[in-house]
Amino acid sequence: MRLVIVILFLCLFFEVQAQKYKSVEGKVRFFSEATLENIAADNAKASSVFDESNGNIVFSVPIKSFEFRKSLMQEHFNENYMESDQYPKAIFKGTVTGFENKAGTQKVSAQGDMTIHGVTKPVNVDGTMELKDGQIYLKSVFKVRLEDYNVKIPQVLWQNIAEEVEVTMNFIYQPI
Template identity: 40%
Template sequence: MKKVIIIALGLGLALNLSAQRFLTKTGHIYFSSDAPLEKIEAHNRQVNAALDSRTGDFIFKVLMKSFAFEKALMQEHFNENYVESDLYPNAIFVGKIPNLDDVDFEKAGTYQVTVMGDMNLHGKSQKIEEDGVLVVSKDGIQATSTFNLEIADYDISIPGAVAGKIADEIQIHVDVNLKALNK
């Protein structure tokens, strides 16, 4: 009798392992704005990201307040005037890897992927589709991507007085090291 339970539990465990999930809470995202009068860069090293290797679900949750700027005043303006992080604390991306079959999660290697989904930022949601790279190793998966966002798409307006200091298009750099979730 007891054996049945043990076998069942064992089976459950096995199933869990094959339905792999990869997670990080210390992912790194930085963005750069390259305007004629000023270059701005801000880093966030507390990015939440999760990837399901079975379904291809790939999600990100980024706390806007965690972006660190070189200048204290910029950071305040970013939170207060632009992304309004008291109203919209997180940027959330919910997407999928459509070409999941190209990736062998069992085999170490570098795989080109496409990620498509909904980017929710400053209360606005936009469909995006970007290219990225997955590096699979025994330690986990490193996912990197560089892409651009138009800030106007997310209802963030730049006043005339700082027009030359903030670019219309912001470059986003994603670098997350996902570790297998074992429970």
């Protein structure tokens, strides 16, 4: 009996050490470099959950929360390109490899499915994760080809919008 109680306490202990982390800060920036103008937009409303036990990680990025310097661009981004009423979120579901529960910055990669503009593609994304003071700091920079996700740019705007945009992710996680 005593043994069972000890085990239960141990279980509780391990449960507290739960391997799930949730973002307390989630920032996504995209940057498009083109002949006529560079376009950047920031989104601070992204959310992510990471399960350390099996490496599963998910991201959810609300498209309407991207903020542009020019509000007209933001309107066009939502109305014409991303069709965010129809496809309100960009989502990634995948698995992180290379993360170990130890201090210091570690190179990791995530493999999984990215859904943007209603189109799902398998992707492999590199980044870094750092465990510090019980928090995980995740950083990643990768490219997204607009064509892959069926985002159409009209010919007259080819010089304004790059075919490939750079996405930067900055997340801070805390255990849940």
